[in-house]
Amino acid sequence: MVRVGFFPVVSIDILAMMKKLHVFSFHESYQAELLRDILAREGVDCVLRNQQLSGALGEIPFIECFPELWVVDDEAWPRARIFLEAWLKNDTASAHWHCPQCHEELEGHFGACWNCGTERDDG
Numbered sequence: 299m300v301r302v303g304f305f306p307v308v309s310i311d312i313l314a315m316m317k318k319l320h321v322f323s324f325h326e327s328y329q330a331e332l333l334r335d336i337l338a339r340e341g342v343d344c345v346l347r348n349q350q351l352s353g354a355l356g357e358i359p360f361i362e363c364f365p366e367l368w369v370v371d372d373e374a375w376p377r378a379r380i381f382l383e384a385w386l387k388n389d390t391a392s393a394h395w396h397c398p399q400c401h402e403e404l405e406g407h408f409g410a411c412w413n414c415g416t417e418r419d420d421g
Contacts, residue, residue, distance in 0.1 A: 316345065317375045320382055322365045330365040333385065342378045343370040 322330040327349065334344045347366045369375045395404055395418060397411035410417045 316368045319367045342374045
């Protein structure tokens with residue numbers, strides 16, 4: 299993949315080999331970027347498409363504006379799919395938890411207790 303400044307430029311040849319991995323909703327666009335970066339660290343090149351299309355809502359169908367994560371190399375797609383499924387399955391951000399130290403109830407996105415500083419024990 300070639301980059302011009304910060305943005306990746308995808309050639310026609312690469313577009314033919316790419317496979318769509320996942321479609322995110324608008325409020326999940328941060329997760330799409332996070333997952334793209336995690337997969338890149340794992341050696342899977344991905345392209346995030348439709349990041350800026352929310353401004354075109356009303357002009358084009360809304361479903362065409364959702365952020366999409368595409369795997370550049372179709373041979374890496376099965377490995378990326380397994381990783382994605384495991385990542386989505388283990389998403390603990392929605393589960394509330396109780397601090398074992400001070401018994402404060404915390405929202406799932408906290409990795410440590412805001413009250414006493416005790417780290418979350420996911421084990």
